[in-house]
Amino acid sequence: MDFESLRGRIDAVVVGASAGGVDALVTVLPSLPRAFRPSVLVVIHQPRERRSMLVDIFSARCALPVREAQDKEPVQPGTLYFAPPDYHLLVDEGPSLALSADDPVLFSRPSIDVLFESAADVYGHRLAGLILTGANSDGARGLAAVRDAGGVTLVQRPDTAHVATMPAAALARGPADFVLSLEQIADLLRRVGGGHEG
Amino acid sequence: MRASKDLDIELKLLLDAIYLKYHYDFRGYAMASLKRRMTLAADHFGCPTLSHLQGRLIHEPDLFPELLNYLTVQVSEMFRDPSYFRSLRESVVPLLRTYPSLKVWVAGCSTGEEVYSLAILLREEGLLERTLIYATDINTQALQKAEAGVYAVDRIAAFTQNHSQSGASASLSDYYTAAYGNAVFDRTLKKHIVFSDHSLATDSVFAEVQLLSCRNVLIYFNRELQERALGLFKDSLCRRGFLGLGARESLRFSQHASAFSSLVWEDRLFQKG
Numbered sequence: 463m464d465f466e467s468l469r470g471r472i473d474a475v476v477v478g479a480s481a482g483g484v485d486a487l488v489t490v491l492p493s494l495p496r497a498f499r500p501s502v503l504v505v506i507h508q509p510r511e512r513r514s515m516l517v518d519i520f521s522a523r524c525a526l527p528v529r530e531a532q533d534k535e536p537v538q539p540g541t542l543y544f545a546p547p548d549y550h551l552l553v554d555e556g557p558s559l560a561l562s563a564d565d566p567v568l569f570s571r572p573s574i575d576v577l578f579e580s581a582a583d584v585y586g587h588r589l590a591g592l593i594l595t596g597a598n599s600d601g602a603r604g605l606a607a608v609r610d611a612g613g614v615t616l617v618q619r620p621d622t623a624h625v626a627t628m629p630a631a632a633l634a635r636g637p638a639d640f641v642l643s644l645e646q647i648a649d650l651l652r653r654v655g656g657g658h659e660g
Numbered sequence: 661m662r663a664s665k666d667l668d669i670e671l672k673l674l675l676d677a678i679y680l681k682y683h684y685d686f687r688g689y690a691m692a693s694l695k696r697r698m699t700l701a702a703d704h705f706g707c708p709t710l711s712h713l714q715g716r717l718i719h720e721p722d723l724f725p726e727l728l729n730y731l732t733v734q735v736s737e738m739f740r741d742p743s744y745f746r747s748l749r750e751s752v753v754p755l756l757r758t759y760p761s762l763k764v765w766v767a768g769c770s771t772g773e774e775v776y777s778l779a780i781l782l783r784e785e786g787l788l789e790r791t792l793i794y795a796t797d798i799n800t801q802a803l804q805k806a807e808a809g810v811y812a813v814d815r816i817a818a819f820t821q822n823h824s825q826s827g828a829s830a831s832l833s834d835y836y837t838a839a840y841g842n843a844v845f846d847r848t849l850k851k852h853i854v855f856s857d858h859s860l861a862t863d864s865v866f867a868e869v870q871l872l873s874c875r876n877v878l879i880y881f882n883r884e885l886q887e888r889a890l891g892l893f894k895d896s897l898c899r900r901g902f903l904g905l906g907a908r909e910s911l912r913f914s915q916h917a918s919a920f921s922s923l924v925w926e927d928r929l930f931q932k933g
């Protein structure tokens with residue numbers, strides 16, 4: 463797949479990360495330009511505290527607006543959303559955001575699989591799914607759902623990941639369109655998300 | 661894309677069938693998570709599609725109670741979000757003291773953890789003796805467990821920690837006795853609780869209450885059904901009555917928002933009027 467064919471096609475990017483995820487996201491998300499058009503929905507496993515620091519950390523660094531996802535909120539283009547701690551984040555018709563307090567999946571709430579599967583259902587081939595560093599296999603199923611729906615799949619190159627388990631598990635489940643380092647991922651997102659010089 | 665469209669059709673038909681056959685109305689629920697749970701249910705019942713599940717549900721009524729555990733989500737905990745209960749003590753209890761008798765409604769009480777938490781809190785604040793708590797849910801199995809008030813002891817450590825973070829003066833162990841791997845909650849708490857089957861989707865207001873706690877229920881509804889439920893809450897609360905929602909729920913997108921003011925936003929406590 464070449465990225466010229468992706469330009470303008472992607473409405474949303476779903477991102478899953480676990481151990482080492484904040485550092486990985488700090489490499490990727492702040493490089494997205496203000497004119498980046500797709501919505502970005504992120505699940506990162508974190509301790510079950512009620513107030514999360516993620517929004518503070520990333521709004522200080524990112525050109526795009528950063529929010530904690532709210533239930534029933536319409537998904538805005540060019541906005542970064544983080545799943546709140548201890549709730550699953552899903553995409554529902556609209557598209558709008560939905561939270562749920564269902565049981566953890568693979569010991570995780572929020573679960574990467576739950577976000578990816580629901581997003582694949584709503585966005586189909588207009589979705590990109592990205593799996594980053596992590597120490598478990600959450601996201602492997604979800605990325606497969608993105609692939610099955612015709613979406614674009616991206617995985618951090620396991621040998622460049624802080625913990626290789628999660629990207630390796632995603633790749634073991636099926637091939638990805640792009641297996642890249644963090645810098646390359648940032649570059650690819652900038653190109654397909656529009657808003658860069660050209 | 662095709663496959664998922666088919667799944668949407670099947671889900672809609674399944675919910676229609678459930679409504680027609682069992683009078684439980686899930687048609688106004690948030691679809692993404694419901695779809696996920698119904699797919700899990702089909703797996704569990706060995707049905708290759710939701711259409712198969714629909715057929716079996718129509719012809720095998722015994723399946724329905726088990727399916728109800730997929731349609732609804734029974735995840736709860738005592739003193740879940742301790743700061744909610746701390747704020748109740750600090751900002752709501754002083755005003756509740758001014759009423760000679762109190763009515764409280766816990767809507768969507770699941771297996772009872774939230775109800776007993778409130779009952780314990782009210783006892784600690786010296787208010788339980790003048791209080792009647794209505795605890796309602798649509799899941800009758802959950803209601804039976806709630807009424808029993810028995811929880812596995814391996815959950816008690818987490819409950820105890822939450823309870824002490826809620827600003828409690830006593831220890832949680834004052835309110836239960838341990839027996840055969842279970843913690844059995846004090847019967848005298850139960851004297852003040854009425855458990856009943858009530859649906860926010862199809863039933864109406866049944867009492868006037870001073871405090872209404874409905875946590876992690878509205879997130880399972882779509883906006884229209886949320887509006888219905890919030891309308892019931894508004895009509896059920898007395899003037900200046902209190903409404904508590906789940907940690908990630910709000911009135912932000914609701915037409916009823918103007919009927920409430922926010923009392924402790926961080927803990928989703930609102931006051932009518």
Ligand SMILES: C[S@@+](CC[C@H](N)C(=O)[O-])C[C@H]1O[C@@H](n2cnc3c(N)ncnc32)[C@H](O)[C@@H]1O
Pocket residue numbers: 563732733734735736737740767768769770771773774796797798799802858859860861862874875876877880906
């Ligand atoms: C996640 S539990 C919340 C339990 C508790 N309130 C808490 O926050 O820990 C959601 C509960 O809402 C109940 N519920 C779902 N639909 C309902 C309806 N239409 N009317 C009343 N209760 C409902 C479910 O059966 C379930 O027990």
